[in-house]
Amino acid sequence: MQLAGRLGGRLLPPFARTLLALAVLAAPALAGVLPEDEADLMYHSYQGGDITVNGPSVLIRKKVGDSLSLTYNYYEDMISSASIDVKLSASPYHEIRKQNSFGADYLHGKTTYSVGYIYSKEPDYIASTSYYSISQDMFGDLTTITLGYRRGWDQVYRDLCAAPHPTNSECPDIINDPTFHERADHWGYSFGLTQILTRNLLATLNYEIDTDQGYLANPYRQIRYQSTGGAGFTLAPQIYPNTRTSNAASVLLKYYLPWRATLTGSYRFYHDTWDVTGSTIEADYTLPVWKRWIFDGSVRYYTQTHASFFSDLFPYANYSNFMARDRELAAFDSVTLGVGATYQFDIPQVPWIHKSTANIRYDRMMIDYKDYRDALLAAQYGAGSEPLYKLDANVLEVFLSIWY
Amino acid sequence: MRAYGEQRSGRGSAVRRVRGALLAVLALGAALGGCAPLEPWVKPYEREHLADPIMSLGRNSIAASYRDHVFETREGSHGATGAVGGGCGCN
Numbered sequence: 001m002q003l004a005g006r007l008g009g010r011l012l013p014p015f016a017r018t019l020l021a022l023a024v025l026a027a028p029a030l031a032g033v034l035p036e037d038e039a040d041l042m043y044h045s046y047q048g049g050d051i052t053v054n055g056p057s058v059l060i061r062k063k064v065g066d067s068l069s070l071t072y073n074y075y076e077d078m079i080s081s082a083s084i085d086v087k088l089s090a091s092p093y094h095e096i097r098k099q100n101s102f103g104a105d106y107l108h109g110k111t112t113y114s115v116g117y118i119y120s121k122e123p124d125y126i127a128s129t130s131y132y133s134i135s136q137d138m139f140g141d142l143t144t145i146t147l148g149y150r151r152g153w154d155q156v157y158r159d160l161c162a163a164p165h166p167t168n169s170e171c172p173d174i175i176n177d178p179t180f181h182e183r184a185d186h187w188g189y190s191f192g193l194t195q196i197l198t199r200n201l202l203a204t205l206n207y208e209i210d211t212d213q214g215y216l217a218n219p220y221r222q223i224r225y226q227s228t229g230g231a232g233f234t235l236a237p238q239i240y241p242n243t244r245t246s247n248a249a250s251v252l253l254k255y256y257l258p259w260r261a262t263l264t265g266s267y268r269f270y271h272d273t274w275d276v277t278g279s280t281i282e283a284d285y286t287l288p289v290w291k292r293w294i295f296d297g298s299v300r301y302y303t304q305t306h307a308s309f310f311s312d313l314f315p316y317a318n319y320s321n322f323m324a325r326d327r328e329l330a331a332f333d334s335v336t337l338g339v340g341a342t343y344q345f346d347i348p349q350v351p352w353i354h355k356s357t358a359n360i361r362y363d364r365m366m367i368d369y370k371d372y373r374d375a376l377l378a379a380q381y382g383a384g385s386e387p388l389y390k391l392d393a394n395v396l397e398v399f400l401s402i403w404y
Numbered sequence: 405m406r407a408y409g410e411q412r413s414g415r416g417s418a419v420r421r422v423r424g425a426l427l428a429v430l431a432l433g434a435a436l437g438g439c440a441p442l443e444p445w446v447k448p449y450e451r452e453h454l455a456d457p458i459m460s461l462g463r464n465s466i467a468a469s470y471r472d473h474v475f476e477t478r479e480g481s482h483g484a485t486g487a488v489g490g491g492c493g494c495n
Contacts, residue, residue, distance in 0.1 A: 040466040059466050140444025199450045208483035248484035256453040270481035278481035397467045
């Protein structure tokens with residue numbers, strides 16, 4: 001039996017998995033008013049760094065009576081990866097992640113109670129999350145305050161190649177390593193405030209504290225350290241701390257312009273106990289034109305420092321008690337440019353649909369790493385002297401929405 | 405072998421911070437409760453622009469959440485994106 005080490009980059013940090021679903025289920029839920037009955041069908045695609053991820057997503061919201069709204073979301077990632085991590089120490093792979101999410105919003109007066117459950121499964125990772133939140137309108141509906149809590153339980157596995165392909169690096173028979181089964185637990189607390197400042201200006205503040213405990217590393221990725229007496233390197237397993245606590249705070253301003261357009265600006269600050277500090281600045285512009293069209297454009301800048309135990313090339317084996325070389329923990333800057341269009345159309349044959357839209361959005365993501373090098377070029381430049389790695393990605397979403 | 409030191413904080417510290425934040429919210433509520441009722445400075449009939457769908461914080465939520473998903477996959481930061489944040493009392 002041979003270690004396939006096929007993943008080389010689980011595509012989503014454990015707790016982020018839950019955030020995705022929470023955003024879908026809970027973002028439009030306003031205190032004092034339930035979300036509209038809606039159905040969305042989306043195809044999404046990510047291509048970058050020799051990774052392709054695409055798949056469908058379906059979202060359905062339906063009111064039951066005047067006080068209850070139910071939400072269901074199905075989301076799927078079909079992943080094909082031959083990323084730099086895979087090329088360095090593993091084999092190309094294909095896998096599917098499926099996620100089912102259920103949510104309910106109950107409205108009582110000016111208070112909305114929300115609960116939900118999210119279940120995500122892929123061959124080597126199972127994540128379960130429950131969440132609860134309460135939102136309250138106050139001060140003449142100028143202010144909405146939301147308190148949220150969520151809890152996650154993850155099961156972490158590692159895959160093996162039971163029978164390597166005789167002629168290429170792909171593995172036709174992947175199984176879970178029977179000697180590897182870890183857990184990770186998550187707690188998240190959030191506070192949100194939305195404030196009407198003027199007849200044209202909204203502001204939101206969000207604060208979130210998350211704690212993760214358990215196996216938090218990627219079992220496939222590896223560190224590298226300088227080989228003794230040479231310009232090469234040797235690979236070794238990563239060693240992560242088993243706890244992480246993060247704080248994130250954001251502010252967003254949304255302004256209605258006189259020609260019926262909106263300008264949105266936001267800033268987020270992030271810091272965690274691994275010494276990763278990140279800042280995100282984003283500006284969005286939305287412009288409706290020609291009655292049926294809405295166009296969007298956005299610019300997003302992100303920068304982060306590296307984790308205290310990250311190094312692209314450790315000087316020797318067992319250099320530290322914690323060691324990582326995950327790109328997500330490196331220092332880098334990124335710029336993302338996005339454009340989108342929405343077209344509103346009618347379906348007269350279906351009278352119970354009162355609004356429908358076709359939507360497309362494209363984002364170009366450009367990441368410049370500051371201390372993560374392209375180790376595949378070590379033979380040419382020497383370990384530690386390779387060019388810094390860059391990642392450009394194309395992100396596409398195409399979706400239909402109906403309201404009924 | 406060089407040690408970076410043990411992990412700081414952890415769950416105990418997180419719980420203490422959350423408890424502090426909740427106490428601050430309760431104190432703010434108690435303080436405001438002792439004041440005269442606040443008059444909304446933007447009247448309901450002045451919220452036409454705020455109620456326009458293009459001002460919605462949840463517009464195209466399925467696409468926005470996917471976009472957040474992509475960023476969180478590639479970045480060390482996460483959270484405070486309003487996933488369970490406040491809404492807008494615009495109606």
